[in-house]
Amino acid sequence: MSLARRAPTVAVAFTAAATLGMSGCAWTVFTALDAAGSTVQAGYAIAANYSSPAFVTGRPALVHTVCIEINPNVSALDLVPALQLALERRGVNSGVYNPGASPANCEAELTYSASVAYGRRPYVPRSIAYLAEIDLTLIERGHILVTARYEAGELDLNRFSSASAKVKGLIDKMIVERGVESASALSSPLAD
Numbered sequence: 001m002s003l004a005r006r007a008p009t010v011a012v013a014f015t016a017a018a019t020l021g022m023s024g025c026a027w028t029v030f031t032a033l034d035a036a037g038s039t040v041q042a043g044y045a046i047a048a049n050y051s052s053p054a055f056v057t058g059r060p061a062l063v064h065t066v067c068i069e070i071n072p073n074v075s076a077l078d079l080v081p082a083l084q085l086a087l088e089r090r091g092v093n094s095g096v097y098n099p100g101a102s103p104a105n106c107e108a109e110l111t112y113s114a115s116v117a118y119g120r121r122p123y124v125p126r127s128i129a130y131l132a133e134i135d136l137t138l139i140e141r142g143h144i145l146v147t148a149r150y151e152a153g154e155l156d157l158n159r160f161s162s163a164s165a166k167v168k169g170l171i172d173k174m175i176v177e178r179g180v181e182s183a184s185a186l187s188s189p190l191a192d
Helices: 003-021 025-047 079-089 163-174
Strands: 055-057 065-069 093-097 108-119 128-140 143-151
Touching: 055 163, 065 079, 079 093, 079 108, 079 128, 079 163, 128 163, 143 163
Parallel strands: 065 093, 065 108
Antiparallel strands: 055 143, 108 128, 128 143
16 A cells, blocks of 8 residues: 555544543543533423414404313313413413303303323433323304414424423414403402
8 A cells, every 4th residue: 555545544543543642632522522412401491491383373362351161181280270371471361161161251262172192301211291282262252263283293392391381382372462460360250
């Protein structure tokens, strides 16, 4: 083999030996890998606070009071409180009622459905439940004002985010913000 053909191979071998032989270089490589791993973990943490893009049909509605119909087929216990909190943040009073028992003083009704799926978070060995799909429909006097749908994809970083984060993203696209000063904290239109 000629010297010209061996030169690239020798250069690579020399560079590798020099890198491993230097006392600080290996540490620098490990530090860079650690920083990259921390960046990935930070991305997962940030994604857990945001909702995926939602599919919304209709324009945001301006409502003052919303009654939420309980869906006994949904096993996610934190969904209704998350809906009420998201509505309150938009300045809308809310209350809940059982199916078929809509109070007369409701300006609008909110119905929902949701499905739960199981998956594994990165670096966690066991599967956990998460809200995979949420459908919301806002109805006023028998007419659908706006609908919204959240779908978690298998590779979405935020599929494990809280019900509150997912619902907030939907409600923000469905309801015109009135300001929290107009909504009484924890008020219910059903109390009358």
